[in-house]
Amino acid sequence: MRNPASAGSPTPLRQRSFRFLLIATIGGFSGYALLLPVVPLWAVAGGAGEVAAGATNAVFMLVTVLTQLVMPWLLARVDCRALFALGTAVIGAPTPLFALSSDLWVLLGVSALRGIGFGLLTVTGSALTAELVPVAQRGRAAGYYGLAIGLPNVALLPAGVWLSSRIGFEPLFWASGVVPVVAALSVIGIERVRIREQERAAPAKTASLLPSWTIMTANTAAAGGLTAFLPLAVDPSIAPAALLIFAGMTMLGRWLAGHLGDRFGQRRVLAPSVLLGGFGVLLIALAAWLADPVALLGAGVFGAGFGAMQNTTLILMLERVDSATASTAWNIAYDGGHGLGAIGFGVLIAASGYPVTFAVAGAVLIACRALAIRRWG
Structure with a gap:
């Protein structure tokens, strides 16, 4: 159903605090994306x-x-902006310590510190996105927030490896440390917000997140398997292009879903998004079987559905519980799903091969449509 209240409302970009949030988010995720493939190389x-x-x-x-698991407790006691600034800074501040040594214990210790920062950043960023704009603009705000996350990933994941071979590891570690710390200063332009509290039906409200959370986890697991194993499943000459198309279409899908969800309602966007993602993974299964360039199409279709699904599930969660709980659940589904996907795909591939594994994943995503169309209060 069309939402007339949102159709004529101004863009979230007119909110000064939201613009500063996007600036800080780009900086924080730049420090994350640059080093994700570089630290294992080091x-x-x-x-x-x-x-x-x-x-x-x-x-x-x-x-x-x-x-992320302790974030609802923290957000009930500490200013969300302060936690956001701390998380953004901690992504970067320990990073130059990587240059001290390539001994594994040093790398694991610094990685753990940066993980604390990333956990703070991801949950508070989503929560602030919900709180800094009117409710009717949340879908579009989440879409722009998705762009701020996606752009560093698309541009800097490959750039990190290239830069490490051109300028060396140590200058890259310093650059990856400075950028998030400077970006954390953007918090001075973000107004203080109070997490909106929902009525006290906590157990029932939290249980109502399960359908969206399950859809999010299943799709993110498929994305984790795709990024880990696509280069091995299809022609190596087209795998980099397929991954780039996937990342780009994920951003586009998330941005477009934000606009459509605010205009027509989130539930109307979710089911087509889930089906689109499932069909995309099935196309990748076909490419793995036939060694066919259809992998490019499959990656694009899955990316579009995956991005749209991300945005829609986040807004649906925000409609049911407070932003701290919703953001925590959504981010755990995202980060945990990626890990589960890499492990689960590895087990299935060892047992049945690439085509069957991607086909099973696609079928699971299509089956999630039943959850997408279910009405829950």
């Missing part, structure tokens, strides 16, 4: 094996999720 350069090198990112994500 570990290998120091003599660590592939498993130990991968543990640096695993520890980072584990600490991120553990931090």
Whole structure:
């Protein structure tokens, strides 16, 4: 159903505090994206094996999720802006310590510290996105916030590896540390907000997040499997282009869903998004079976559905519980789903191969449509 209240409302970009939030978000996620593939390379350069090198990112994500679990408690006691600034700064401040040594214990310790920062940043960023704009603009605000997250990932994930081979690891560690710390200063332009409290039906309200949370986790697991195994499943010559298309369409899908959701209602956007993502993964399964460039199309279709689903599930969660709880649940689904996807895909691939694994994942996403169309209060 069309939402007339939102159709003529101004863009969230007119909110000064929201603009400062986007600036800080770009800076914080730049420090994250630059180093995600670089720290394992630095570990290998120091003599660590592939498993130990991968543990640096695993520890980072584990600490991120553990931090996210305590965020509702923290947000009930500490100013959201302060936690956002702290998280953005902590993404960067410990980073130059990587240059001290490539010993694994140093890398794991610094990664754990940065994981605390990332956990703070992700939850408070989503919560502030919900609180700094009128409710009728939340979908569009989340879409712009998605762009602020996606742009550094698209541009800097490949750039980090390239820069490490051109300027060296140590200058890159310093640059990756300075940018988020400077970006944290943007908090001075963000107004103080109070997390909107919902009526006290906490258990029922929290349980109502389960359908959206399940959809989000399943889709993010598929995305985690895609990014980990697509280069091995399809022609290596087209895999980089497919991943770039996936990242770009994810941003576009999230931005477009924000506008459509505010205009027509979130539920009308969610089911098509889930189906689109599922069909995209099935196309990737076909590409893995036939070694066909249809992987490019599949990556684009899945990316569009995945981005739209991200935005819509976040807003649906925000409609049911306070922004601290919704943001925490959504971010745990995102970060935990990525890890589950990489592990689950690895197990299935070992047992049945790439085409079957991607086909199963696509079927699971399409089955999630039943949750997308379910009405819950």
